[in-house]
Amino acid sequence: MCVAIPARIKSIEGLTADVEVGGVSRKISVQLTPEVHKDDYVLVHAGFAIQVVDEQEARETLKLFEELGALETE
Amino acid sequence: MKFIDEYRDGEKARPIIEEIHRLADRPVRLMEVCGTHTASIARYALRKALPETIELISGPGCPVCVTSNRDLDKAISLARIPGAAVATFGDMVRVPGSDSSLALERASGRDVRVVYSPLDGLKIAEEKPHLKVIFLGVGFETTAPTVAATALEARNRGLKNFFIFSAHKTVPKALKALLDLGEIKLDGFLLPGHVSTIIGSRPYEFLAEQHGLACVISGFEPLDILQSVLMLVRQAKSRRPRVEIQYKRGVKPEGNPKALEVMDQAFEPADVEWRGLGWIPGTGLTLREEFGDLDASRAFDIRVPLAKETNGCRCGDVLRGLIRPEGCGLFARVCTPENPLGPCMVSFEGSCAAAYKYGS
16 A cells, blocks of 8 residues: 555656656656656655655665665675 | 656675674564555565665555545445546545445446546546546555646636545654554654655654654665665664664755645545554645635535454554464465555555566
8 A cells, every 4th residue: 555666757748747767657746746757766656746755865775785785794 | 757766786785784784683563554665675575685674564555555445435435426437546446445446436437547647637527517526545645636636727727527535644744643553563664755855854853852753764676675675674773762864955945835835725634544553633634715616525415334354464563563474374375466455455555556567
């Protein structure tokens, strides 16, 4: 029920956007995330973008996993 | 897929798991309250990877599972209205009510359609002006804003044949009600990722401040959940309970203000019944008076007899975290995904469905 998939915004027209997930395209509403831009990644749930994915934070989280691994090998 | 695959890397899981094992030297009881977490934990066998000192309990996190039989019976009676078409999310279709289910109604010739988005329901209403399209709104704060936006859009387009039956519920107050029952002793909560994308972290602060519980808002991939468990164990050990966000790429402390605004425009809090938890004040969402003409519960006369519960079904106890699915006498014997007796087995996010499919 809470499943939301990260998808890339290919184009925006008004409050509708074309997104791409794993090679598949579909139209979604960006009414709830009016600040989105082309090439942003958004979380898509029930045909709507509910948040823009913070790519910086995504990288930070991955870095934390790496760091834990590095600590282990010291 | 980007932003998913990287968080499923088994190699990276190992050091996190080892650190958890190292730190969890005394019992830690954590509850997860999100159906997608239930499913992910089962699918990736995360309980097996964690030390025995950590108990990961499933709570009332599946919105389909916590929908009461009474609400189901009402949805079913809506399907029986001549000229009506019920548009619903897929996992509601096979849930048994007192005497029937939407699937059975469909088999009897009623118009029941599965949609991916409430906007699809709107589209049906536009294309078929002779049909009364009733969208069944189920879901927590992740979904409610999408239904609210759809209500606003229906208004904008001047549609007269689109209705919403809201069974929407909100999470934070329900967690308080669960704790107030005093049935289980917890050290912390694994909090829902996408509900929090909408509401942010502040609504949960009372859990840490008033109940001393460790709280981490978690993503859904196995690395996210493992990192969140590690953060929870660290919080519990340091005795510094607070609300942390592990799922930073999807959750900001303030949530999504636009989504909250849209949700507030269309909905207001209501007192509603949760399967397993009973009536919890202020945890439901009902359409505001200004949207009364879109409200199925106002537009149609829905009167149903007293709801009946399935004999032996212990979904309520599973949802309160009192028993695991195996604790129910019907589990896997009479109640299976092919012949589900309760919503916990029907919904792909139900504890029983997850336990049956992936084992415990």
